[in-house]
Amino acid sequence: xxxxxxxxxxxxxxxxxxGTVKLLRDNAEAIARKVxxxxxxxxxxxxxxxxxxxxxxxxxxxxxxxxxxxxDPEIDIVCELMGGVQPAYDYVHRAIVSGKNIVTANxxxxxxxxxxxxxxxxxxxxxFNFEGSVGGGIPIIQPLKQALAGNKFSxxxxxxxxxxxxxxxxxxxxxxxxxxxxxxxxxxxxxEADPTSDVGGFDAQYKTAILxxxxxxxxxxxxxxxxxxxxNIAKRDIEVARELGYVIKIVGIGQDxxxxxxxxxxxxxxxxxxxxxxxxxxxxAVYVRGDAVGxxxxxxxxxxxxxxxxxxxxxxxxxxxxxxxxxxxxMGCTCFDTKPARHISRLETKYYVRLVAHDRPKVLASLAxxxxxxxxxxxxxxxxxxxxxxxxxxxxxxxxxxANLRSxxxxxxxxxxxxxxxxxxxxxx
Amino acid sequence: xxxxxxxxxxxxxxxxxxGTVKLLRDNAEAIARKVxxxxxxxxxxxxxxxxxxxxxxxxxxxxxxxxxxxxDPEIDIVCELMGGVQPAYDYVHRAIVSGKNIVTANxxxxxxxxxxxxxxxxxxxxxFNFEGSVGGGIPIIQPLKQALAGNKFSxxxxxxxxxxxxxxxxxxxxxxxxxxxxxxxxxxxxxEADPTSDVGGFDAQYKTAILxxxxxxxxxxxxxxxxxxxxNIAKRDIEVARELGYVIKIVGIGQDxxxxxxxxxxxxxxxxxxxxxxxxxxxxAVYVRGDAVGxxxxxxxxxxxxxxxxxxxxxxxxxxxxxxxxxxxxMGCTCFDTKPARHISRLETKYYVRLVAHDRPKVLASLAxxxxxxxxxxxxxxxxxxxxxxxxxxxxxxxxxxANLRSxxxxxxxxxxxxxxxxxxxxxx
Numbered sequence: 001x002x003x004x005x006x007x008x009x010x011x012x013x014x015x016x017x018x019g020t021v022k023l024l025r026d027n028a029e030a031i032a033r034k035v036x037x038x039x040x041x042x043x044x045x046x047x048x049x050x051x052x053x054x055x056x057x058x059x060x061x062x063x064x065x066x067x068x069x070x071x072d073p074e075i076d077i078v079c080e081l082m083g084g085v086q087p088a089y090d091y092v093h094r095a096i097v098s099g100k101n102i103v104t105a106n107x108x109x110x111x112x113x114x115x116x117x118x119x120x121x122x123x124x125x126x127x128f129n130f131e132g133s134v135g136g137g138i139p140i141i142q143p144l145k146q147a148l149a150g151n152k153f154s155x156x157x158x159x160x161x162x163x164x165x166x167x168x169x170x171x172x173x174x175x176x177x178x179x180x181x182x183x184x185x186x187x188x189x190x191x192e193a194d195p196t197s198d199v200g201g202f203d204a205q206y207k208t209a210i211l212x213x214x215x216x217x218x219x220x221x222x223x224x225x226x227x228x229x230x231x232n233i234a235k236r237d238i239e240v241a242r243e244l245g246y247v248i249k250i251v252g253i254g255q256d257x258x259x260x261x262x263x264x265x266x267x268x269x270x271x272x273x274x275x276x277x278x279x280x281x282x283x284x285a286v287y288v289r290g291d292a293v294g295x296x297x298x299x300x301x302x303x304x305x306x307x308x309x310x311x312x313x314x315x316x317x318x319x320x321x322x323x324x325x326x327x328x329x330x331m332g333c334t335c336f337d338t339k340p341a342r343h344i345s346r347l348e349t350k351y352y353v354r355l356v357a358h359d360r361p362k363v364l365a366s367l368a369x370x371x372x373x374x375x376x377x378x379x380x381x382x383x384x385x386x387x388x389x390x391x392x393x394x395x396x397x398x399x400x401x402x403a404n405l406r407s408x409x410x411x412x413x414x415x416x417x418x419x420x421x422x423x424x425x426x427x428x429x
Numbered sequence: 430x431x432x433x434x435x436x437x438x439x440x441x442x443x444x445x446x447x448g449t450v451k452l453l454r455d456n457a458e459a460i461a462r463k464v465x466x467x468x469x470x471x472x473x474x475x476x477x478x479x480x481x482x483x484x485x486x487x488x489x490x491x492x493x494x495x496x497x498x499x500x501d502p503e504i505d506i507v508c509e510l511m512g513g514v515q516p517a518y519d520y521v522h523r524a525i526v527s528g529k530n531i532v533t534a535n536x537x538x539x540x541x542x543x544x545x546x547x548x549x550x551x552x553x554x555x556x557f558n559f560e561g562s563v564g565g566g567i568p569i570i571q572p573l574k575q576a577l578a579g580n581k582f583s584x585x586x587x588x589x590x591x592x593x594x595x596x597x598x599x600x601x602x603x604x605x606x607x608x609x610x611x612x613x614x615x616x617x618x619x620x621e622a623d624p625t626s627d628v629g630g631f632d633a634q635y636k637t638a639i640l641x642x643x644x645x646x647x648x649x650x651x652x653x654x655x656x657x658x659x660x661n662i663a664k665r666d667i668e669v670a671r672e673l674g675y676v677i678k679i680v681g682i683g684q685d686x687x688x689x690x691x692x693x694x695x696x697x698x699x700x701x702x703x704x705x706x707x708x709x710x711x712x713x714a715v716y717v718r719g720d721a722v723g724x725x726x727x728x729x730x731x732x733x734x735x736x737x738x739x740x741x742x743x744x745x746x747x748x749x750x751x752x753x754x755x756x757x758x759x760m761g762c763t764c765f766d767t768k769p770a771r772h773i774s775r776l777e778t779k780y781y782v783r784l785v786a787h788d789r790p791k792v793l794a795s796l797a798x799x800x801x802x803x804x805x806x807x808x809x810x811x812x813x814x815x816x817x818x819x820x821x822x823x824x825x826x827x828x829x830x831x832a833n834l835r836s837x838x839x840x841x842x843x844x845x846x847x848x849x850x851x852x853x854x855x856x857x858x
Binding site for chain 2: 019022023024026027030031033034131136137138139142143146147148149150151152217275278290291292293294295296297298299300301306307309310311313314315316317318321322324325326327328329330331334336
């Protein structure tokens with residue numbers, strides 16, 4: 001039964017594919033010892049074989065026909081590194097049906113179709129690993145599924161998008177505007193030409209969906225994950241937050257509230273002492289809270305050829321060991337439950353509200369009174385005079401129901417004494 | 430082949446044993462779903478069955494005869510949670526010979542005899558997990574062996590002893606003396622009545638040996654790990670370090686320097702921005718540097734019934750899944766190499782030296798000249814006048830060879846102008 005070598009096929013050969021092949025080559029001898037047999041890349045399917053690559057492949061290894069990977073009887077493990085839902089999903093599904101173990105780093109496919117694929121692989125006794133889909137090289141999926149599997153998790157919280165963390169870190173460090181930093185990030189290749197998926201929070205939404213579904217053993221519909229990007233964060237918000245002892249980060253948060261799941265991605269004021277508050281630049285970190293282990297955090301580079309290649313190769317090694325031991329399919333889909341989603345309007349959180357009002361007596365009293373009407377109380381407030389005679393008022397509320405806070409802010413917007421409500425941002429504890 | 434339940438036996442039932450049984454009970458249903466079969470504790474061997482316990486066990490489950498666990502043909506997994514090398518080693522060895530998969534949280538046994546036990550288990554196709562031996566509930570051994578297995582590691586660095594981190598954190602936060610904080614920690618149960626193993630750095634030495642042997646795929650002899658505890662750290666060192674932008678922590682460090690291993694445990698000045706610098710109180714954290722993944726950090730509670738119980742149960746779940754899939758023994762000992770040790774005298778590091786000298790012209794010039802004789806150059810220096818007319822001089826050197834620095838300090842000690850060399854501490858970058 002024990003095979004004398006493990007053969008791998010790749011679908012897609014971009015940044016992550018290059019990192020994967022490079023690592024399998026650089027550390028081939030050490031990997032062979034760990035597995036007990038050499039791990040070799042046999043075939044790589046790409047869209048355009050003539051395109052130049054950062055990592056050279058021998059002639060004959062590259063093909064433009066994905067079936068050359070999917071249907072090759074000698075290939076044990078298929079790595080899908082193309083990204084996107086289609087045609088990746090169809091290829092992976094066909095590979096499972098053709099008896100291949102799967103490794104993928106495809107967050108969108110896993111967030112949208114992971115459940116079906118995992119069940120199909122489990123049904124056929126195959127392994128299906130996807131460590132690279134969240135947090136680049138940071139081990140987080142394997143630890144949640146294995147080392148921490150004894151825990152019931154109540155909360156996960158992560159900085160899972162490097163581009164937006166880089167932008168917010170730069171805005172914080174340099175007092176720069178969002179637009180300027182985004183342009184600079186695009187020039188450096190840290191942000192895409194179309195940055196919507198990152199700055200709109202959708203990339204983080206996929207990753208948070210994956211983490212939450214594992215932690216809470218329940219499939220989570222993307223439509224049930226509230227998402228808000230960072231395009232409305234002004235450098236003034238960052239300044240004022242700092243004065244109040246907070247750092248602004250875009251965070252993916254999942255909570256299991258007595259069996260209801262509240263999962264969301266949005267800019268968040270984190271107290272400076274929070275472990276995630278000092279995670280800067282392109283670094284990612286994921287924080288989880290288990291009933292036995294308490295709080296645990298994982299930190300590292302969230303993207304790139306080396307880090308994500310490391311995750312893919314780790315997945316390959318695990319499967320290769322299982323193949324050698326004759327025991328693939330030992331861990332299937334862990335979404336056993338169908339827990340209902342709790343709507344964002346029912347969120348209980350502290351809130352930061354920044355507004356401009358006429359600088360008259362009793363303005364603050366009026367605002368506080370309106371908040372009181374909606375059962376919102378104020379924890380702290382700072383007021384700065386503005387050159388035009390108005391005042392900037394920044395409130396941090398006590399924990400409140402989101403719907404109530406939003407109603408109060410709607411009333412603020414209609415007040416004569418309020419020139420503008422400039423931002424309202426959730427605050428973590 | 431697939432068993433309809435997985436049965437576990439415990440050797441030892443202290444803090445960790447109690448946490449393990451509690452967690453297996455509290456989350457029994459979820460664990461059964463993850464494994465595909467219930468995981469049940471069948472027998473628990475203790476030294477004194479009459480001793481009262483925090484977690485109740487049914488009559489008939491407890492025995493004073495370890496053979497009732499080791500030789501029970503129905504038991505699949507033996508968890509050794511006694512601590513110490515003997516008789517733990519003999520029991521574990523017998524259990525392996527009798528065909529049991531092993532889980533242990535015993536750092537001393539693993540640091541001293543882990544190699545032999547792992548090879549014996551591998552030889553018999555059995556699993557042997559020891560996640561709880563380092564960092565309490567923090568997943569670190571599994572990630573190094575699996576998710577990060579594709580990497581070649583150049584460095585590991587960890588705060589792996591909660592007692593000393595608590596003491597140093599308190600000394601830092603409160604400006605307190607070592608002796609006072611130790612007494613308080615003993616009163617709270619954070620430090621043992623005999624604190625030698627913690628404050629002398631020996632507990633950290635075992636854990637660093639385990640981490641380094643996995644990261645560098647080489648067995649490491651404890652005698653080759655330089656160890657220095659925290660008993661000589663004065664509150665004045667902490668104050669002065671802070672002025673210079675550093676925090677003092679006791680850190681376990683391992684480096685693979687072109688195939689030579691330099692592994693050591695000692696107090697270290699960490700720059701305030703270093704990820705380990707903000708790890709406080711009883712928290713632990715381990716930082717690793719891999720060629721592909723870059724820097725990764727793992728953070729959480731380093732000890733206690735819940736966290737270490739979480740690690741033990743995670744190990745049990747992994748083995749239970751392997752038993753169900755018919756594939757135990759998939760990952761054996763990974764100490765393939767015998768890399769030579771590099772002596773501490775050859776360490777290249779920056780150094781902090783605090784001394785008291787007569788406050789006369791040219792004292793600093795004399796000290797700098799002596800350092801220069803040993804090829805040591807100064808990065809920064811601060812001088813404070815003392816009430817008695819002497820001066821406190823604190824030097825941070827550039828990177829230097831440890832032996833040279835020590836020779837220079839020996840010369841300092843013999844100088845008439847130097848009243849006392851009060852401390853010298855290594856500085857990390």
